Amino acid sequence: xxxxxxxxxxxxxxxxxxxxxxxxxxxxxxxxxxxxxxxxxxxxxxxxxxxxxxxxxxxxxxxxxxxxxxxxxxxxxxxxxxxxxxxxxxxxxxxxxxxxxxxxxxxxxxxxxxxxxxxxxxxxxxxxxxxxxxxxxxxxxxxxxxxxxxxxxxxxxxxxxxxxxxxxxxxxxxxxxxxxxxxxxxxxxxxxxxxxxxxxxxxxxxxxxxxxxxxxxxxxxxxxxxxxxxxxxxxxxxxxxxxxxxxxxxxxxxxxxxxxxxxxxxxxxxxxxxxxxxxxxxxxxxxxxxxxxxxxxxxxxxxxxxxxxxxxxxxxxxxxxxxxxxxxxxxxxxxxxxxxxxxxxxxxxxxxxxxxxxxxxxxxxxxxxxxxxxxxxxxxxxxxxxxxxxxxxxxxxxxxxxxxxxxxxxxxxxxxxxxxxxxxxxxxxxxxxxxxxxxxxxxxxxxxxxxxxxxxxxxxxxxxxxxxxxxxxxxxxxxxxxxxxxxxxxxxxxxxxxxxxxxxxxxxxxxxxxxxxxxxxxxxxxxxxxxxxxxxxxxxxxxxxxxxxxxxxxxxxxxxxxxxxxxxxxxxxxxxxxxxxxxxxxxxxxxxxxxxxxxxxxxxxxxxxxxxxxxxxxxxxxxxxxxxxxxxxxxxxxxxxxxxxxxxxxxxxxxxxxxxxxxxxxxxxxxxxxxxxxxxxxxxxxxxxxxxxxxxxxxxxxxxxxxxxxxxxxxxxxxxxxxxxxxxxxxxxxxxxxxxxxxxxxxxxxxxxxxxxxxxxxxxxxxxxxxxxxxxxxxxxxxx
Amino acid sequence: xxxxxxxxxxxxxxxxxxxxxxxxxxxxxxxxxxxxxxxxxxxxxxxxxxxxxxxxxxxxxxxxxxxxxxxxxxxxxxxxxxxxxxxxxxxxxxxxxxxxxxxxxxxxxxxxxxxxxxxxxxxxxxxxxxxxxxxxxxxxxxxxxxxxxxxxxxxxxxxxxxxxxxxxxxxxxxxxxxxxxxxxxxxxxxxxxxxxxx
Numbered sequence: 001x002x003x004x005x006x007x008x009x010x011x012x013x014x015x016x017x018x019x020x021x022x023x024x025x026x027x028x029x030x031x032x033x034x035x036x037x038x039x040x041x042x043x044x045x046x047x048x049x050x051x052x053x054x055x056x057x058x059x060x061x062x063x064x065x066x067x068x069x070x071x072x073x074x075x076x077x078x079x080x081x082x083x084x085x086x087x088x089x090x091x092x093x094x095x096x097x098x099x100x101x102x103x104x105x106x107x108x109x110x111x112x113x114x115x116x117x118x119x120x121x122x123x124x125x126x127x128x129x130x131x132x133x134x135x136x137x138x139x140x141x142x143x144x145x146x147x148x149x150x151x152x153x154x155x156x157x158x159x160x161x162x163x164x165x166x167x168x169x170x171x172x173x174x175x176x177x178x179x180x181x182x183x184x185x186x187x188x189x190x191x192x193x194x195x196x197x198x199x200x201x202x203x204x205x206x207x208x209x210x211x212x213x214x215x216x217x218x219x220x221x222x223x224x225x226x227x228x229x230x231x232x233x234x235x236x237x238x239x240x241x242x243x244x245x246x247x248x249x250x251x252x253x254x255x256x257x258x259x260x261x262x263x264x265x266x267x268x269x270x271x272x273x274x275x276x277x278x279x280x281x282x283x284x285x286x287x288x289x290x291x292x293x294x295x296x297x298x299x300x301x302x303x304x305x306x307x308x309x310x311x312x313x314x315x316x317x318x319x320x321x322x323x324x325x326x327x328x329x330x331x332x333x334x335x336x337x338x339x340x341x342x343x344x345x346x347x348x349x350x351x352x353x354x355x356x357x358x359x360x361x362x363x364x365x366x367x368x369x370x371x372x373x374x375x376x377x378x379x380x381x382x383x384x385x386x387x388x389x390x391x392x393x394x395x396x397x398x399x400x401x402x403x404x405x406x407x408x409x410x411x412x413x414x415x416x417x418x419x420x421x422x423x424x425x426x427x428x429x430x431x432x433x434x435x436x437x438x439x440x441x442x443x444x445x446x447x448x449x450x451x452x453x454x455x456x457x458x459x460x461x462x463x464x465x466x467x468x469x470x471x472x473x474x475x476x477x478x479x480x481x482x483x484x485x486x487x488x489x490x491x492x493x494x495x496x497x498x499x500x501x502x503x504x505x506x507x508x509x510x511x512x513x514x515x516x517x518x519x520x521x522x523x524x525x526x527x528x529x530x531x532x533x534x535x536x537x538x539x540x541x542x543x544x545x546x547x548x549x550x551x552x553x554x555x556x557x558x559x560x561x562x563x564x565x566x567x568x569x570x571x572x573x574x575x576x577x578x579x580x581x582x583x584x585x586x587x588x589x590x591x592x593x594x595x596x597x598x599x600x601x602x603x604x605x606x607x608x609x610x611x612x613x614x615x616x617x618x619x620x621x622x623x624x625x626x627x628x629x630x631x632x633x634x635x636x637x638x639x640x641x642x643x644x645x646x647x648x649x650x651x652x653x654x655x656x657x658x659x660x661x662x663x664x665x666x667x668x669x670x671x672x673x674x675x676x677x678x679x680x681x682x683x684x685x686x687x688x689x690x691x692x693x694x695x696x697x698x699x700x701x702x703x704x705x706x707x708x709x710x711x712x713x714x715x716x717x718x719x720x721x722x723x724x725x726x727x728x729x730x731x732x733x734x735x736x737x738x739x740x741x742x743x744x745x746x747x748x749x750x751x752x753x754x755x756x757x758x759x760x761x762x763x764x765x766x767x768x769x770x771x772x773x774x775x776x777x778x779x780x781x782x783x784x
Numbered sequence: 785x786x787x788x789x790x791x792x793x794x795x796x797x798x799x800x801x802x803x804x805x806x807x808x809x810x811x812x813x814x815x816x817x818x819x820x821x822x823x824x825x826x827x828x829x830x831x832x833x834x835x836x837x838x839x840x841x842x843x844x845x846x847x848x849x850x851x852x853x854x855x856x857x858x859x860x861x862x863x864x865x866x867x868x869x870x871x872x873x874x875x876x877x878x879x880x881x882x883x884x885x886x887x888x889x890x891x892x893x894x895x896x897x898x899x900x901x902x903x904x905x906x907x908x909x910x911x912x913x914x915x916x917x918x919x920x921x922x923x924x925x926x927x928x929x930x931x932x933x934x935x936x937x938x939x940x941x942x943x944x945x946x947x948x949x950x951x952x953x954x955x956x957x958x959x960x961x962x963x964x965x966x967x968x969x970x971x972x973x974x975x976x977x978x979x980x981x982x
Binding site: 136 | 821822823824825834866867870874878879897898905906909910912921933937939941942
C-alpha cells in the first residue's frame with residue numbers, strides 16, 4: 001500500500017509540475033541541488049518499485065511456467081489405424097493390392113532388407129517389416145519372401161526374424177482425431193532415442209545447453225555481432241530453453257517485452273526442471289512442418305512424416321535433416337525445396353563433424369546421400385471421411401470427445417484399404433455412366449461372417465467430408481424387403497416351400513376409411529401362378545403382397561425387427577413392397593443375418609482401443625446371435641442365388657467372373673427414386689444405394705442403377721463363392737416344380753431344390769409321361 | 785453351495801467335451817463337394833452373356849485395372865455355375881488359422897481367456913466358414929464365464945457342421961452342456977437327443 005501511494009505521488013509530480021520546473025531551475029541553483037537529490041531518491045524508489053513489480057511479475061510467470069509444465073504438457077491426438085494386412089499362405093490378395101497396402105503403411109521401394117522397404121519382381125515380394133505393438137502383443141521385425149499367384153499369397157517364408165506361418169504387417173494410419181489447435185505429434189522419450197539426435201541438435205542450436213541457466217549472454221552477444229556484420233538477422237542467440245519457452249508459452253511476435261519474458265521464463269524453467277526434462281519437452285514440442293491444417297510437432301512425428309520411419313531407425317543424414325529443419329520448417333521443406341534442404345542438412349553434418357559426433361568419412365558419406373524423404377506424407381487426414389465418420393460415431397458411445405482429441409489413444413479399426421479403394425473406384429467409375437449428374441450413391445462393404453465394416457463410401461465424391469449417405473440417407477428400401485417376407489413364410493414349412501404356387505394376379509385392398517390399394521408389378525403384367533422361388537428371384541410384387549397378408553404384417557414386421565431394423569415400420573400393407581425407410585448401413589445390418597444363415601452379427605468398425613502406452617482400453621468382440629432358423633434361411637438363400645443366376649440380378653455376370661457364386665436382391669422405389677442392391681459372396685456383403693438427394697425421380701432400377709456399382713466392386717476383389725453349407729433339417733430333392741412333385745434327375749424340368757425335412761412333395765412322377773410329349777414337341781418343331 | 789458346485793462341475797464337463805471336440809476338429813474337417821470356391825479378381829466372364837437389363841450396364845470391352853495374376857490350372861474353381869450352389873460341410877481350417885487356434889489353446893491353458901478370444905477372432909477372420917473356429921470360441925467364452933456368447937458360438941459352429949456327424953455330435957453335446965450350465969434343462973435335453981440321433 002505504501003509503495004502504491006508513493007508511486008501515485010511521483011506520478012502527480014511528474015504530470016503536474018513539468019511546466020514550472022524549468023524556470024525554477026534557472027532561478028534557484030540551491031533548490032536545483034536539492035531537487036537533484038530528490039531525483040535520485042525518486043529514481044531509487046522507482047527502481048525499488050520496479051524490482052517489486054518484477055518480483056510480482058516473476059511470481060506470476062513462475063506460476064504460469066510450472067502450471068503448464070506440471071499439468072498435461074501435450075494434447076496428443078488419437079490415431080486411427082486400418083486393419084493390419086495378415087499374410088499367410090493362401091491369403092486372398094492381389095499383387096497390386098499388396099503394393100498399395102505397403103505404400104499406405106509407409107513402406108518404400110528398396111532392397112526389401114532395410115527396415116520398412118520392399119522389393120517387387122512380378123508376383124515375387126521381399127518385405128522387411130518394422131514390427132508393431134498390437135494390443136494383443138508385439139509383432140517382431142521380419143524379413144519376408146512371398147509370391148502372389150492366382151491372387152493368393154503362396155510360399156510365405158520368414159527369411160529373418162522369428163518364424164511364423166502368419167505375419168501381420170504394420171497397419172496404415174488412416175486418420176486422427178485432433179485437438180482444436182490441430183497440433184499433431186507422436187511423443188518420444190529421451191532415453192529411447194538415438195543419442196546422436198540431441199547431440200546433433202545441441203551442436204547446431206545450443207552448444208552450451210548443459211552449462212547455461214536458461215539464457216546464454218555470450219551466445220546473444222555473438223549473435224548480435226554476427227547480425228550487425230551481416231546487416232540483418234542471420235543468427236539467433238536463443239538457447240533451446242528459450243526456444244521452448246517461446247513455442248510453449250508465448251506468441252511469435254518479436255518485441256522487447258516478449259524477449260524479456262522469454263529470458264525470465266527460461267531462467268525459471270531451468271530453476272524448476274532438469275535439463276533432460278527440458279530437452280525431452282523441446283524434442284516433442286518443436287514445430288517441424290505442416291500437412292494441410294495439421295501441424296507437425298516434435299521429432300517423433302516428423303520422422304514418420306518425412307521418412308515414414310520410427311525415429312529410432314533414422315540414419316545420421318536423416319537426423320541431420322530434421323535438426324536442420326528446426327530453423328525454418330517451411331523454408332527447408334525437403335519435399336518442396338530439396339536443394340535448400342540438402343544444403344542445410346550438409347551444414348548440420350559439418351557442425352556434427354566439428355563437434356566430434358561424426359567421423360570425417362562418416363560425415364562425408366552422409367553428405368553424399370540423397371535426402372531419403374518418403375514420396376508423400378505418411379497419410380492424408382481426409383482420405384476416408386465417410387469411414388472415419390462412422391468410427392467416430394461408434395467411439396462416441398464410449399469415449400468423451402475431449403479425451404479422443406488429447407489423450408493419444410490408438411484406435412484399431414476394421415477398414416480394409418484395398419476394399420475401400422475398390423469401393424471408391426466402383427462408385428466414381430459407375431456413377432457418371434448412369435447419365436444423371438445429380439445422382440448420388442452410398443456403398444457399404446462388410447465381412448460377411450464377422451460384421452466388420454471393411455469399406456464405406458458416403459457419396460459420389462468419396463473425399464468429400466459432407467453428408468454421409470451411407471449413415472444418414474434414410475430411404476425407402478423397395479424390394480429389399482421381400483426376402484424378409486418370404487423368410488417369414490418359409491419359416492412355416494407346413495404352409496410354404498420354395499415351390500409353393502403363388503398367385504401373380506391383381507387384387508384390390510379396401511381399407512376401413514374407404515381408400516383402396518391396388519399393387520402392381522413393375523412391368524404391369526400378370527403371370528397367373530408362379531412358384532415362390534421365382535416370385536422372389538424375379539421380384540414380382542403381387543405374390544409377395546399376397547404372401548405377406550397371408551402370414552400377417554405383424555409377422556413380417558417382427559422378422560425385420562429381429563434382423564436389426566432400427567427404423568419405424570409402418571403397419572400398412574405397402575410395407576410389404578418396401579415402404580420402410582432405412583440407411584444403407586442399416587440395410588447391411590439386416591442383410592448380415594440373411595447372409596449368415598440367420599445369425600445377427602452386429603456391424604463393427606473398431607476392434608480395439610488402447611491408450612498412448614498401448615494398454616488396452618476397450619475391445620469390441622465378434623458377437624453372433626441366432627435370430628432365425630438356419631433351415632428357412634437356407635431356402636431363402638437358394639432363391640437369392642437364383643436372383644443372380646436367372647433373376648433381376650443376372651446382369652452382374654456381365655462384370656463379375658462366372659466362377660464367383662453370389663446371392664442378392666434388387667430394390668427399386670416408385671419412379672426410380674431409389675435404386676438398391678444388397679448381396680453377398682462367401683466372404684463379403686455389400687449394399688449399394690443410388691438416387692438423388694432431392695428424392696427426385698430417375699430412370700433407374702435396382703438392376704440398372706445400383707447393381708452396376710455393386711458388380712464393379714465385386715469384380716475387383718478376389719474372394720470366395722457363396723456356397724452355403726446345408727444345415728441340419730434341410731434336404732435337397734429333384735423336383736418338378738410345375739407338377740409339385742418329386743422326380744428323377746434325368747427328367748425334363750427336374751430341378752434340385754432344398755426343402756425343410758418333411759415339407760418336400762409327397763407325390764412322385766417319373767419321366768415316362770414326359771417322353772411322348774418330348775417326341776411330339778420334336779415333331780412339331782420339324783414341321784413348323 | 786450345491787448349486788455352485790454343480791456349476792463348477794458343469795464347467796469342467798464342458799471343458800472336457802470341448803477339448804475332445806477340438807481334437808476332433810483339428811484332425812481335419814471334411815470338405816464339401818465342388819473343390820475350391822475361391823475366385824480371383826477380375827476374371828472375365830466366359831459363359832454367354834445374359835441379355836442386359838439396361839443400357840447402363842458396364843460395357844463388356846472395358847479393361848480391368850487390376851489385372852488377374854497368372855493362375856495355375858488347379859486353381860480354377862470347380863464350382864458349378866448357373867444354378868444355386870450348396871455344400872455338405874464348412875471349410876477346412878487353413879494352417880495359418882490352425883496355428884492361431886493352437887496359440888489360443890496355450891493361452892487358455894494359462895488361464896488367459898481374453899487373449900485366447902483375440903487369437904480366435906483372428907483365426908475366424910481367416911477361416912470364417914470353419915465350424916471348428918466357432919466351437920473353439922465357444923470354449924473360450926465358457927472359460928471367461930460368458931455362457932450366453934458360448935451358446936451362440938456353438939450354434940454358429942453347428943450351422944456350418946453340415947453332414948459331418950462327428951462335428952455335429954461334438955457341437956450338440958457342447959451346446960447341451962452349456963445350456964445345462966445356464967439352467968436350461970429342456971434345451972440341454974433337446975440338444976442331447978439331437979446328438980443321440982446321429
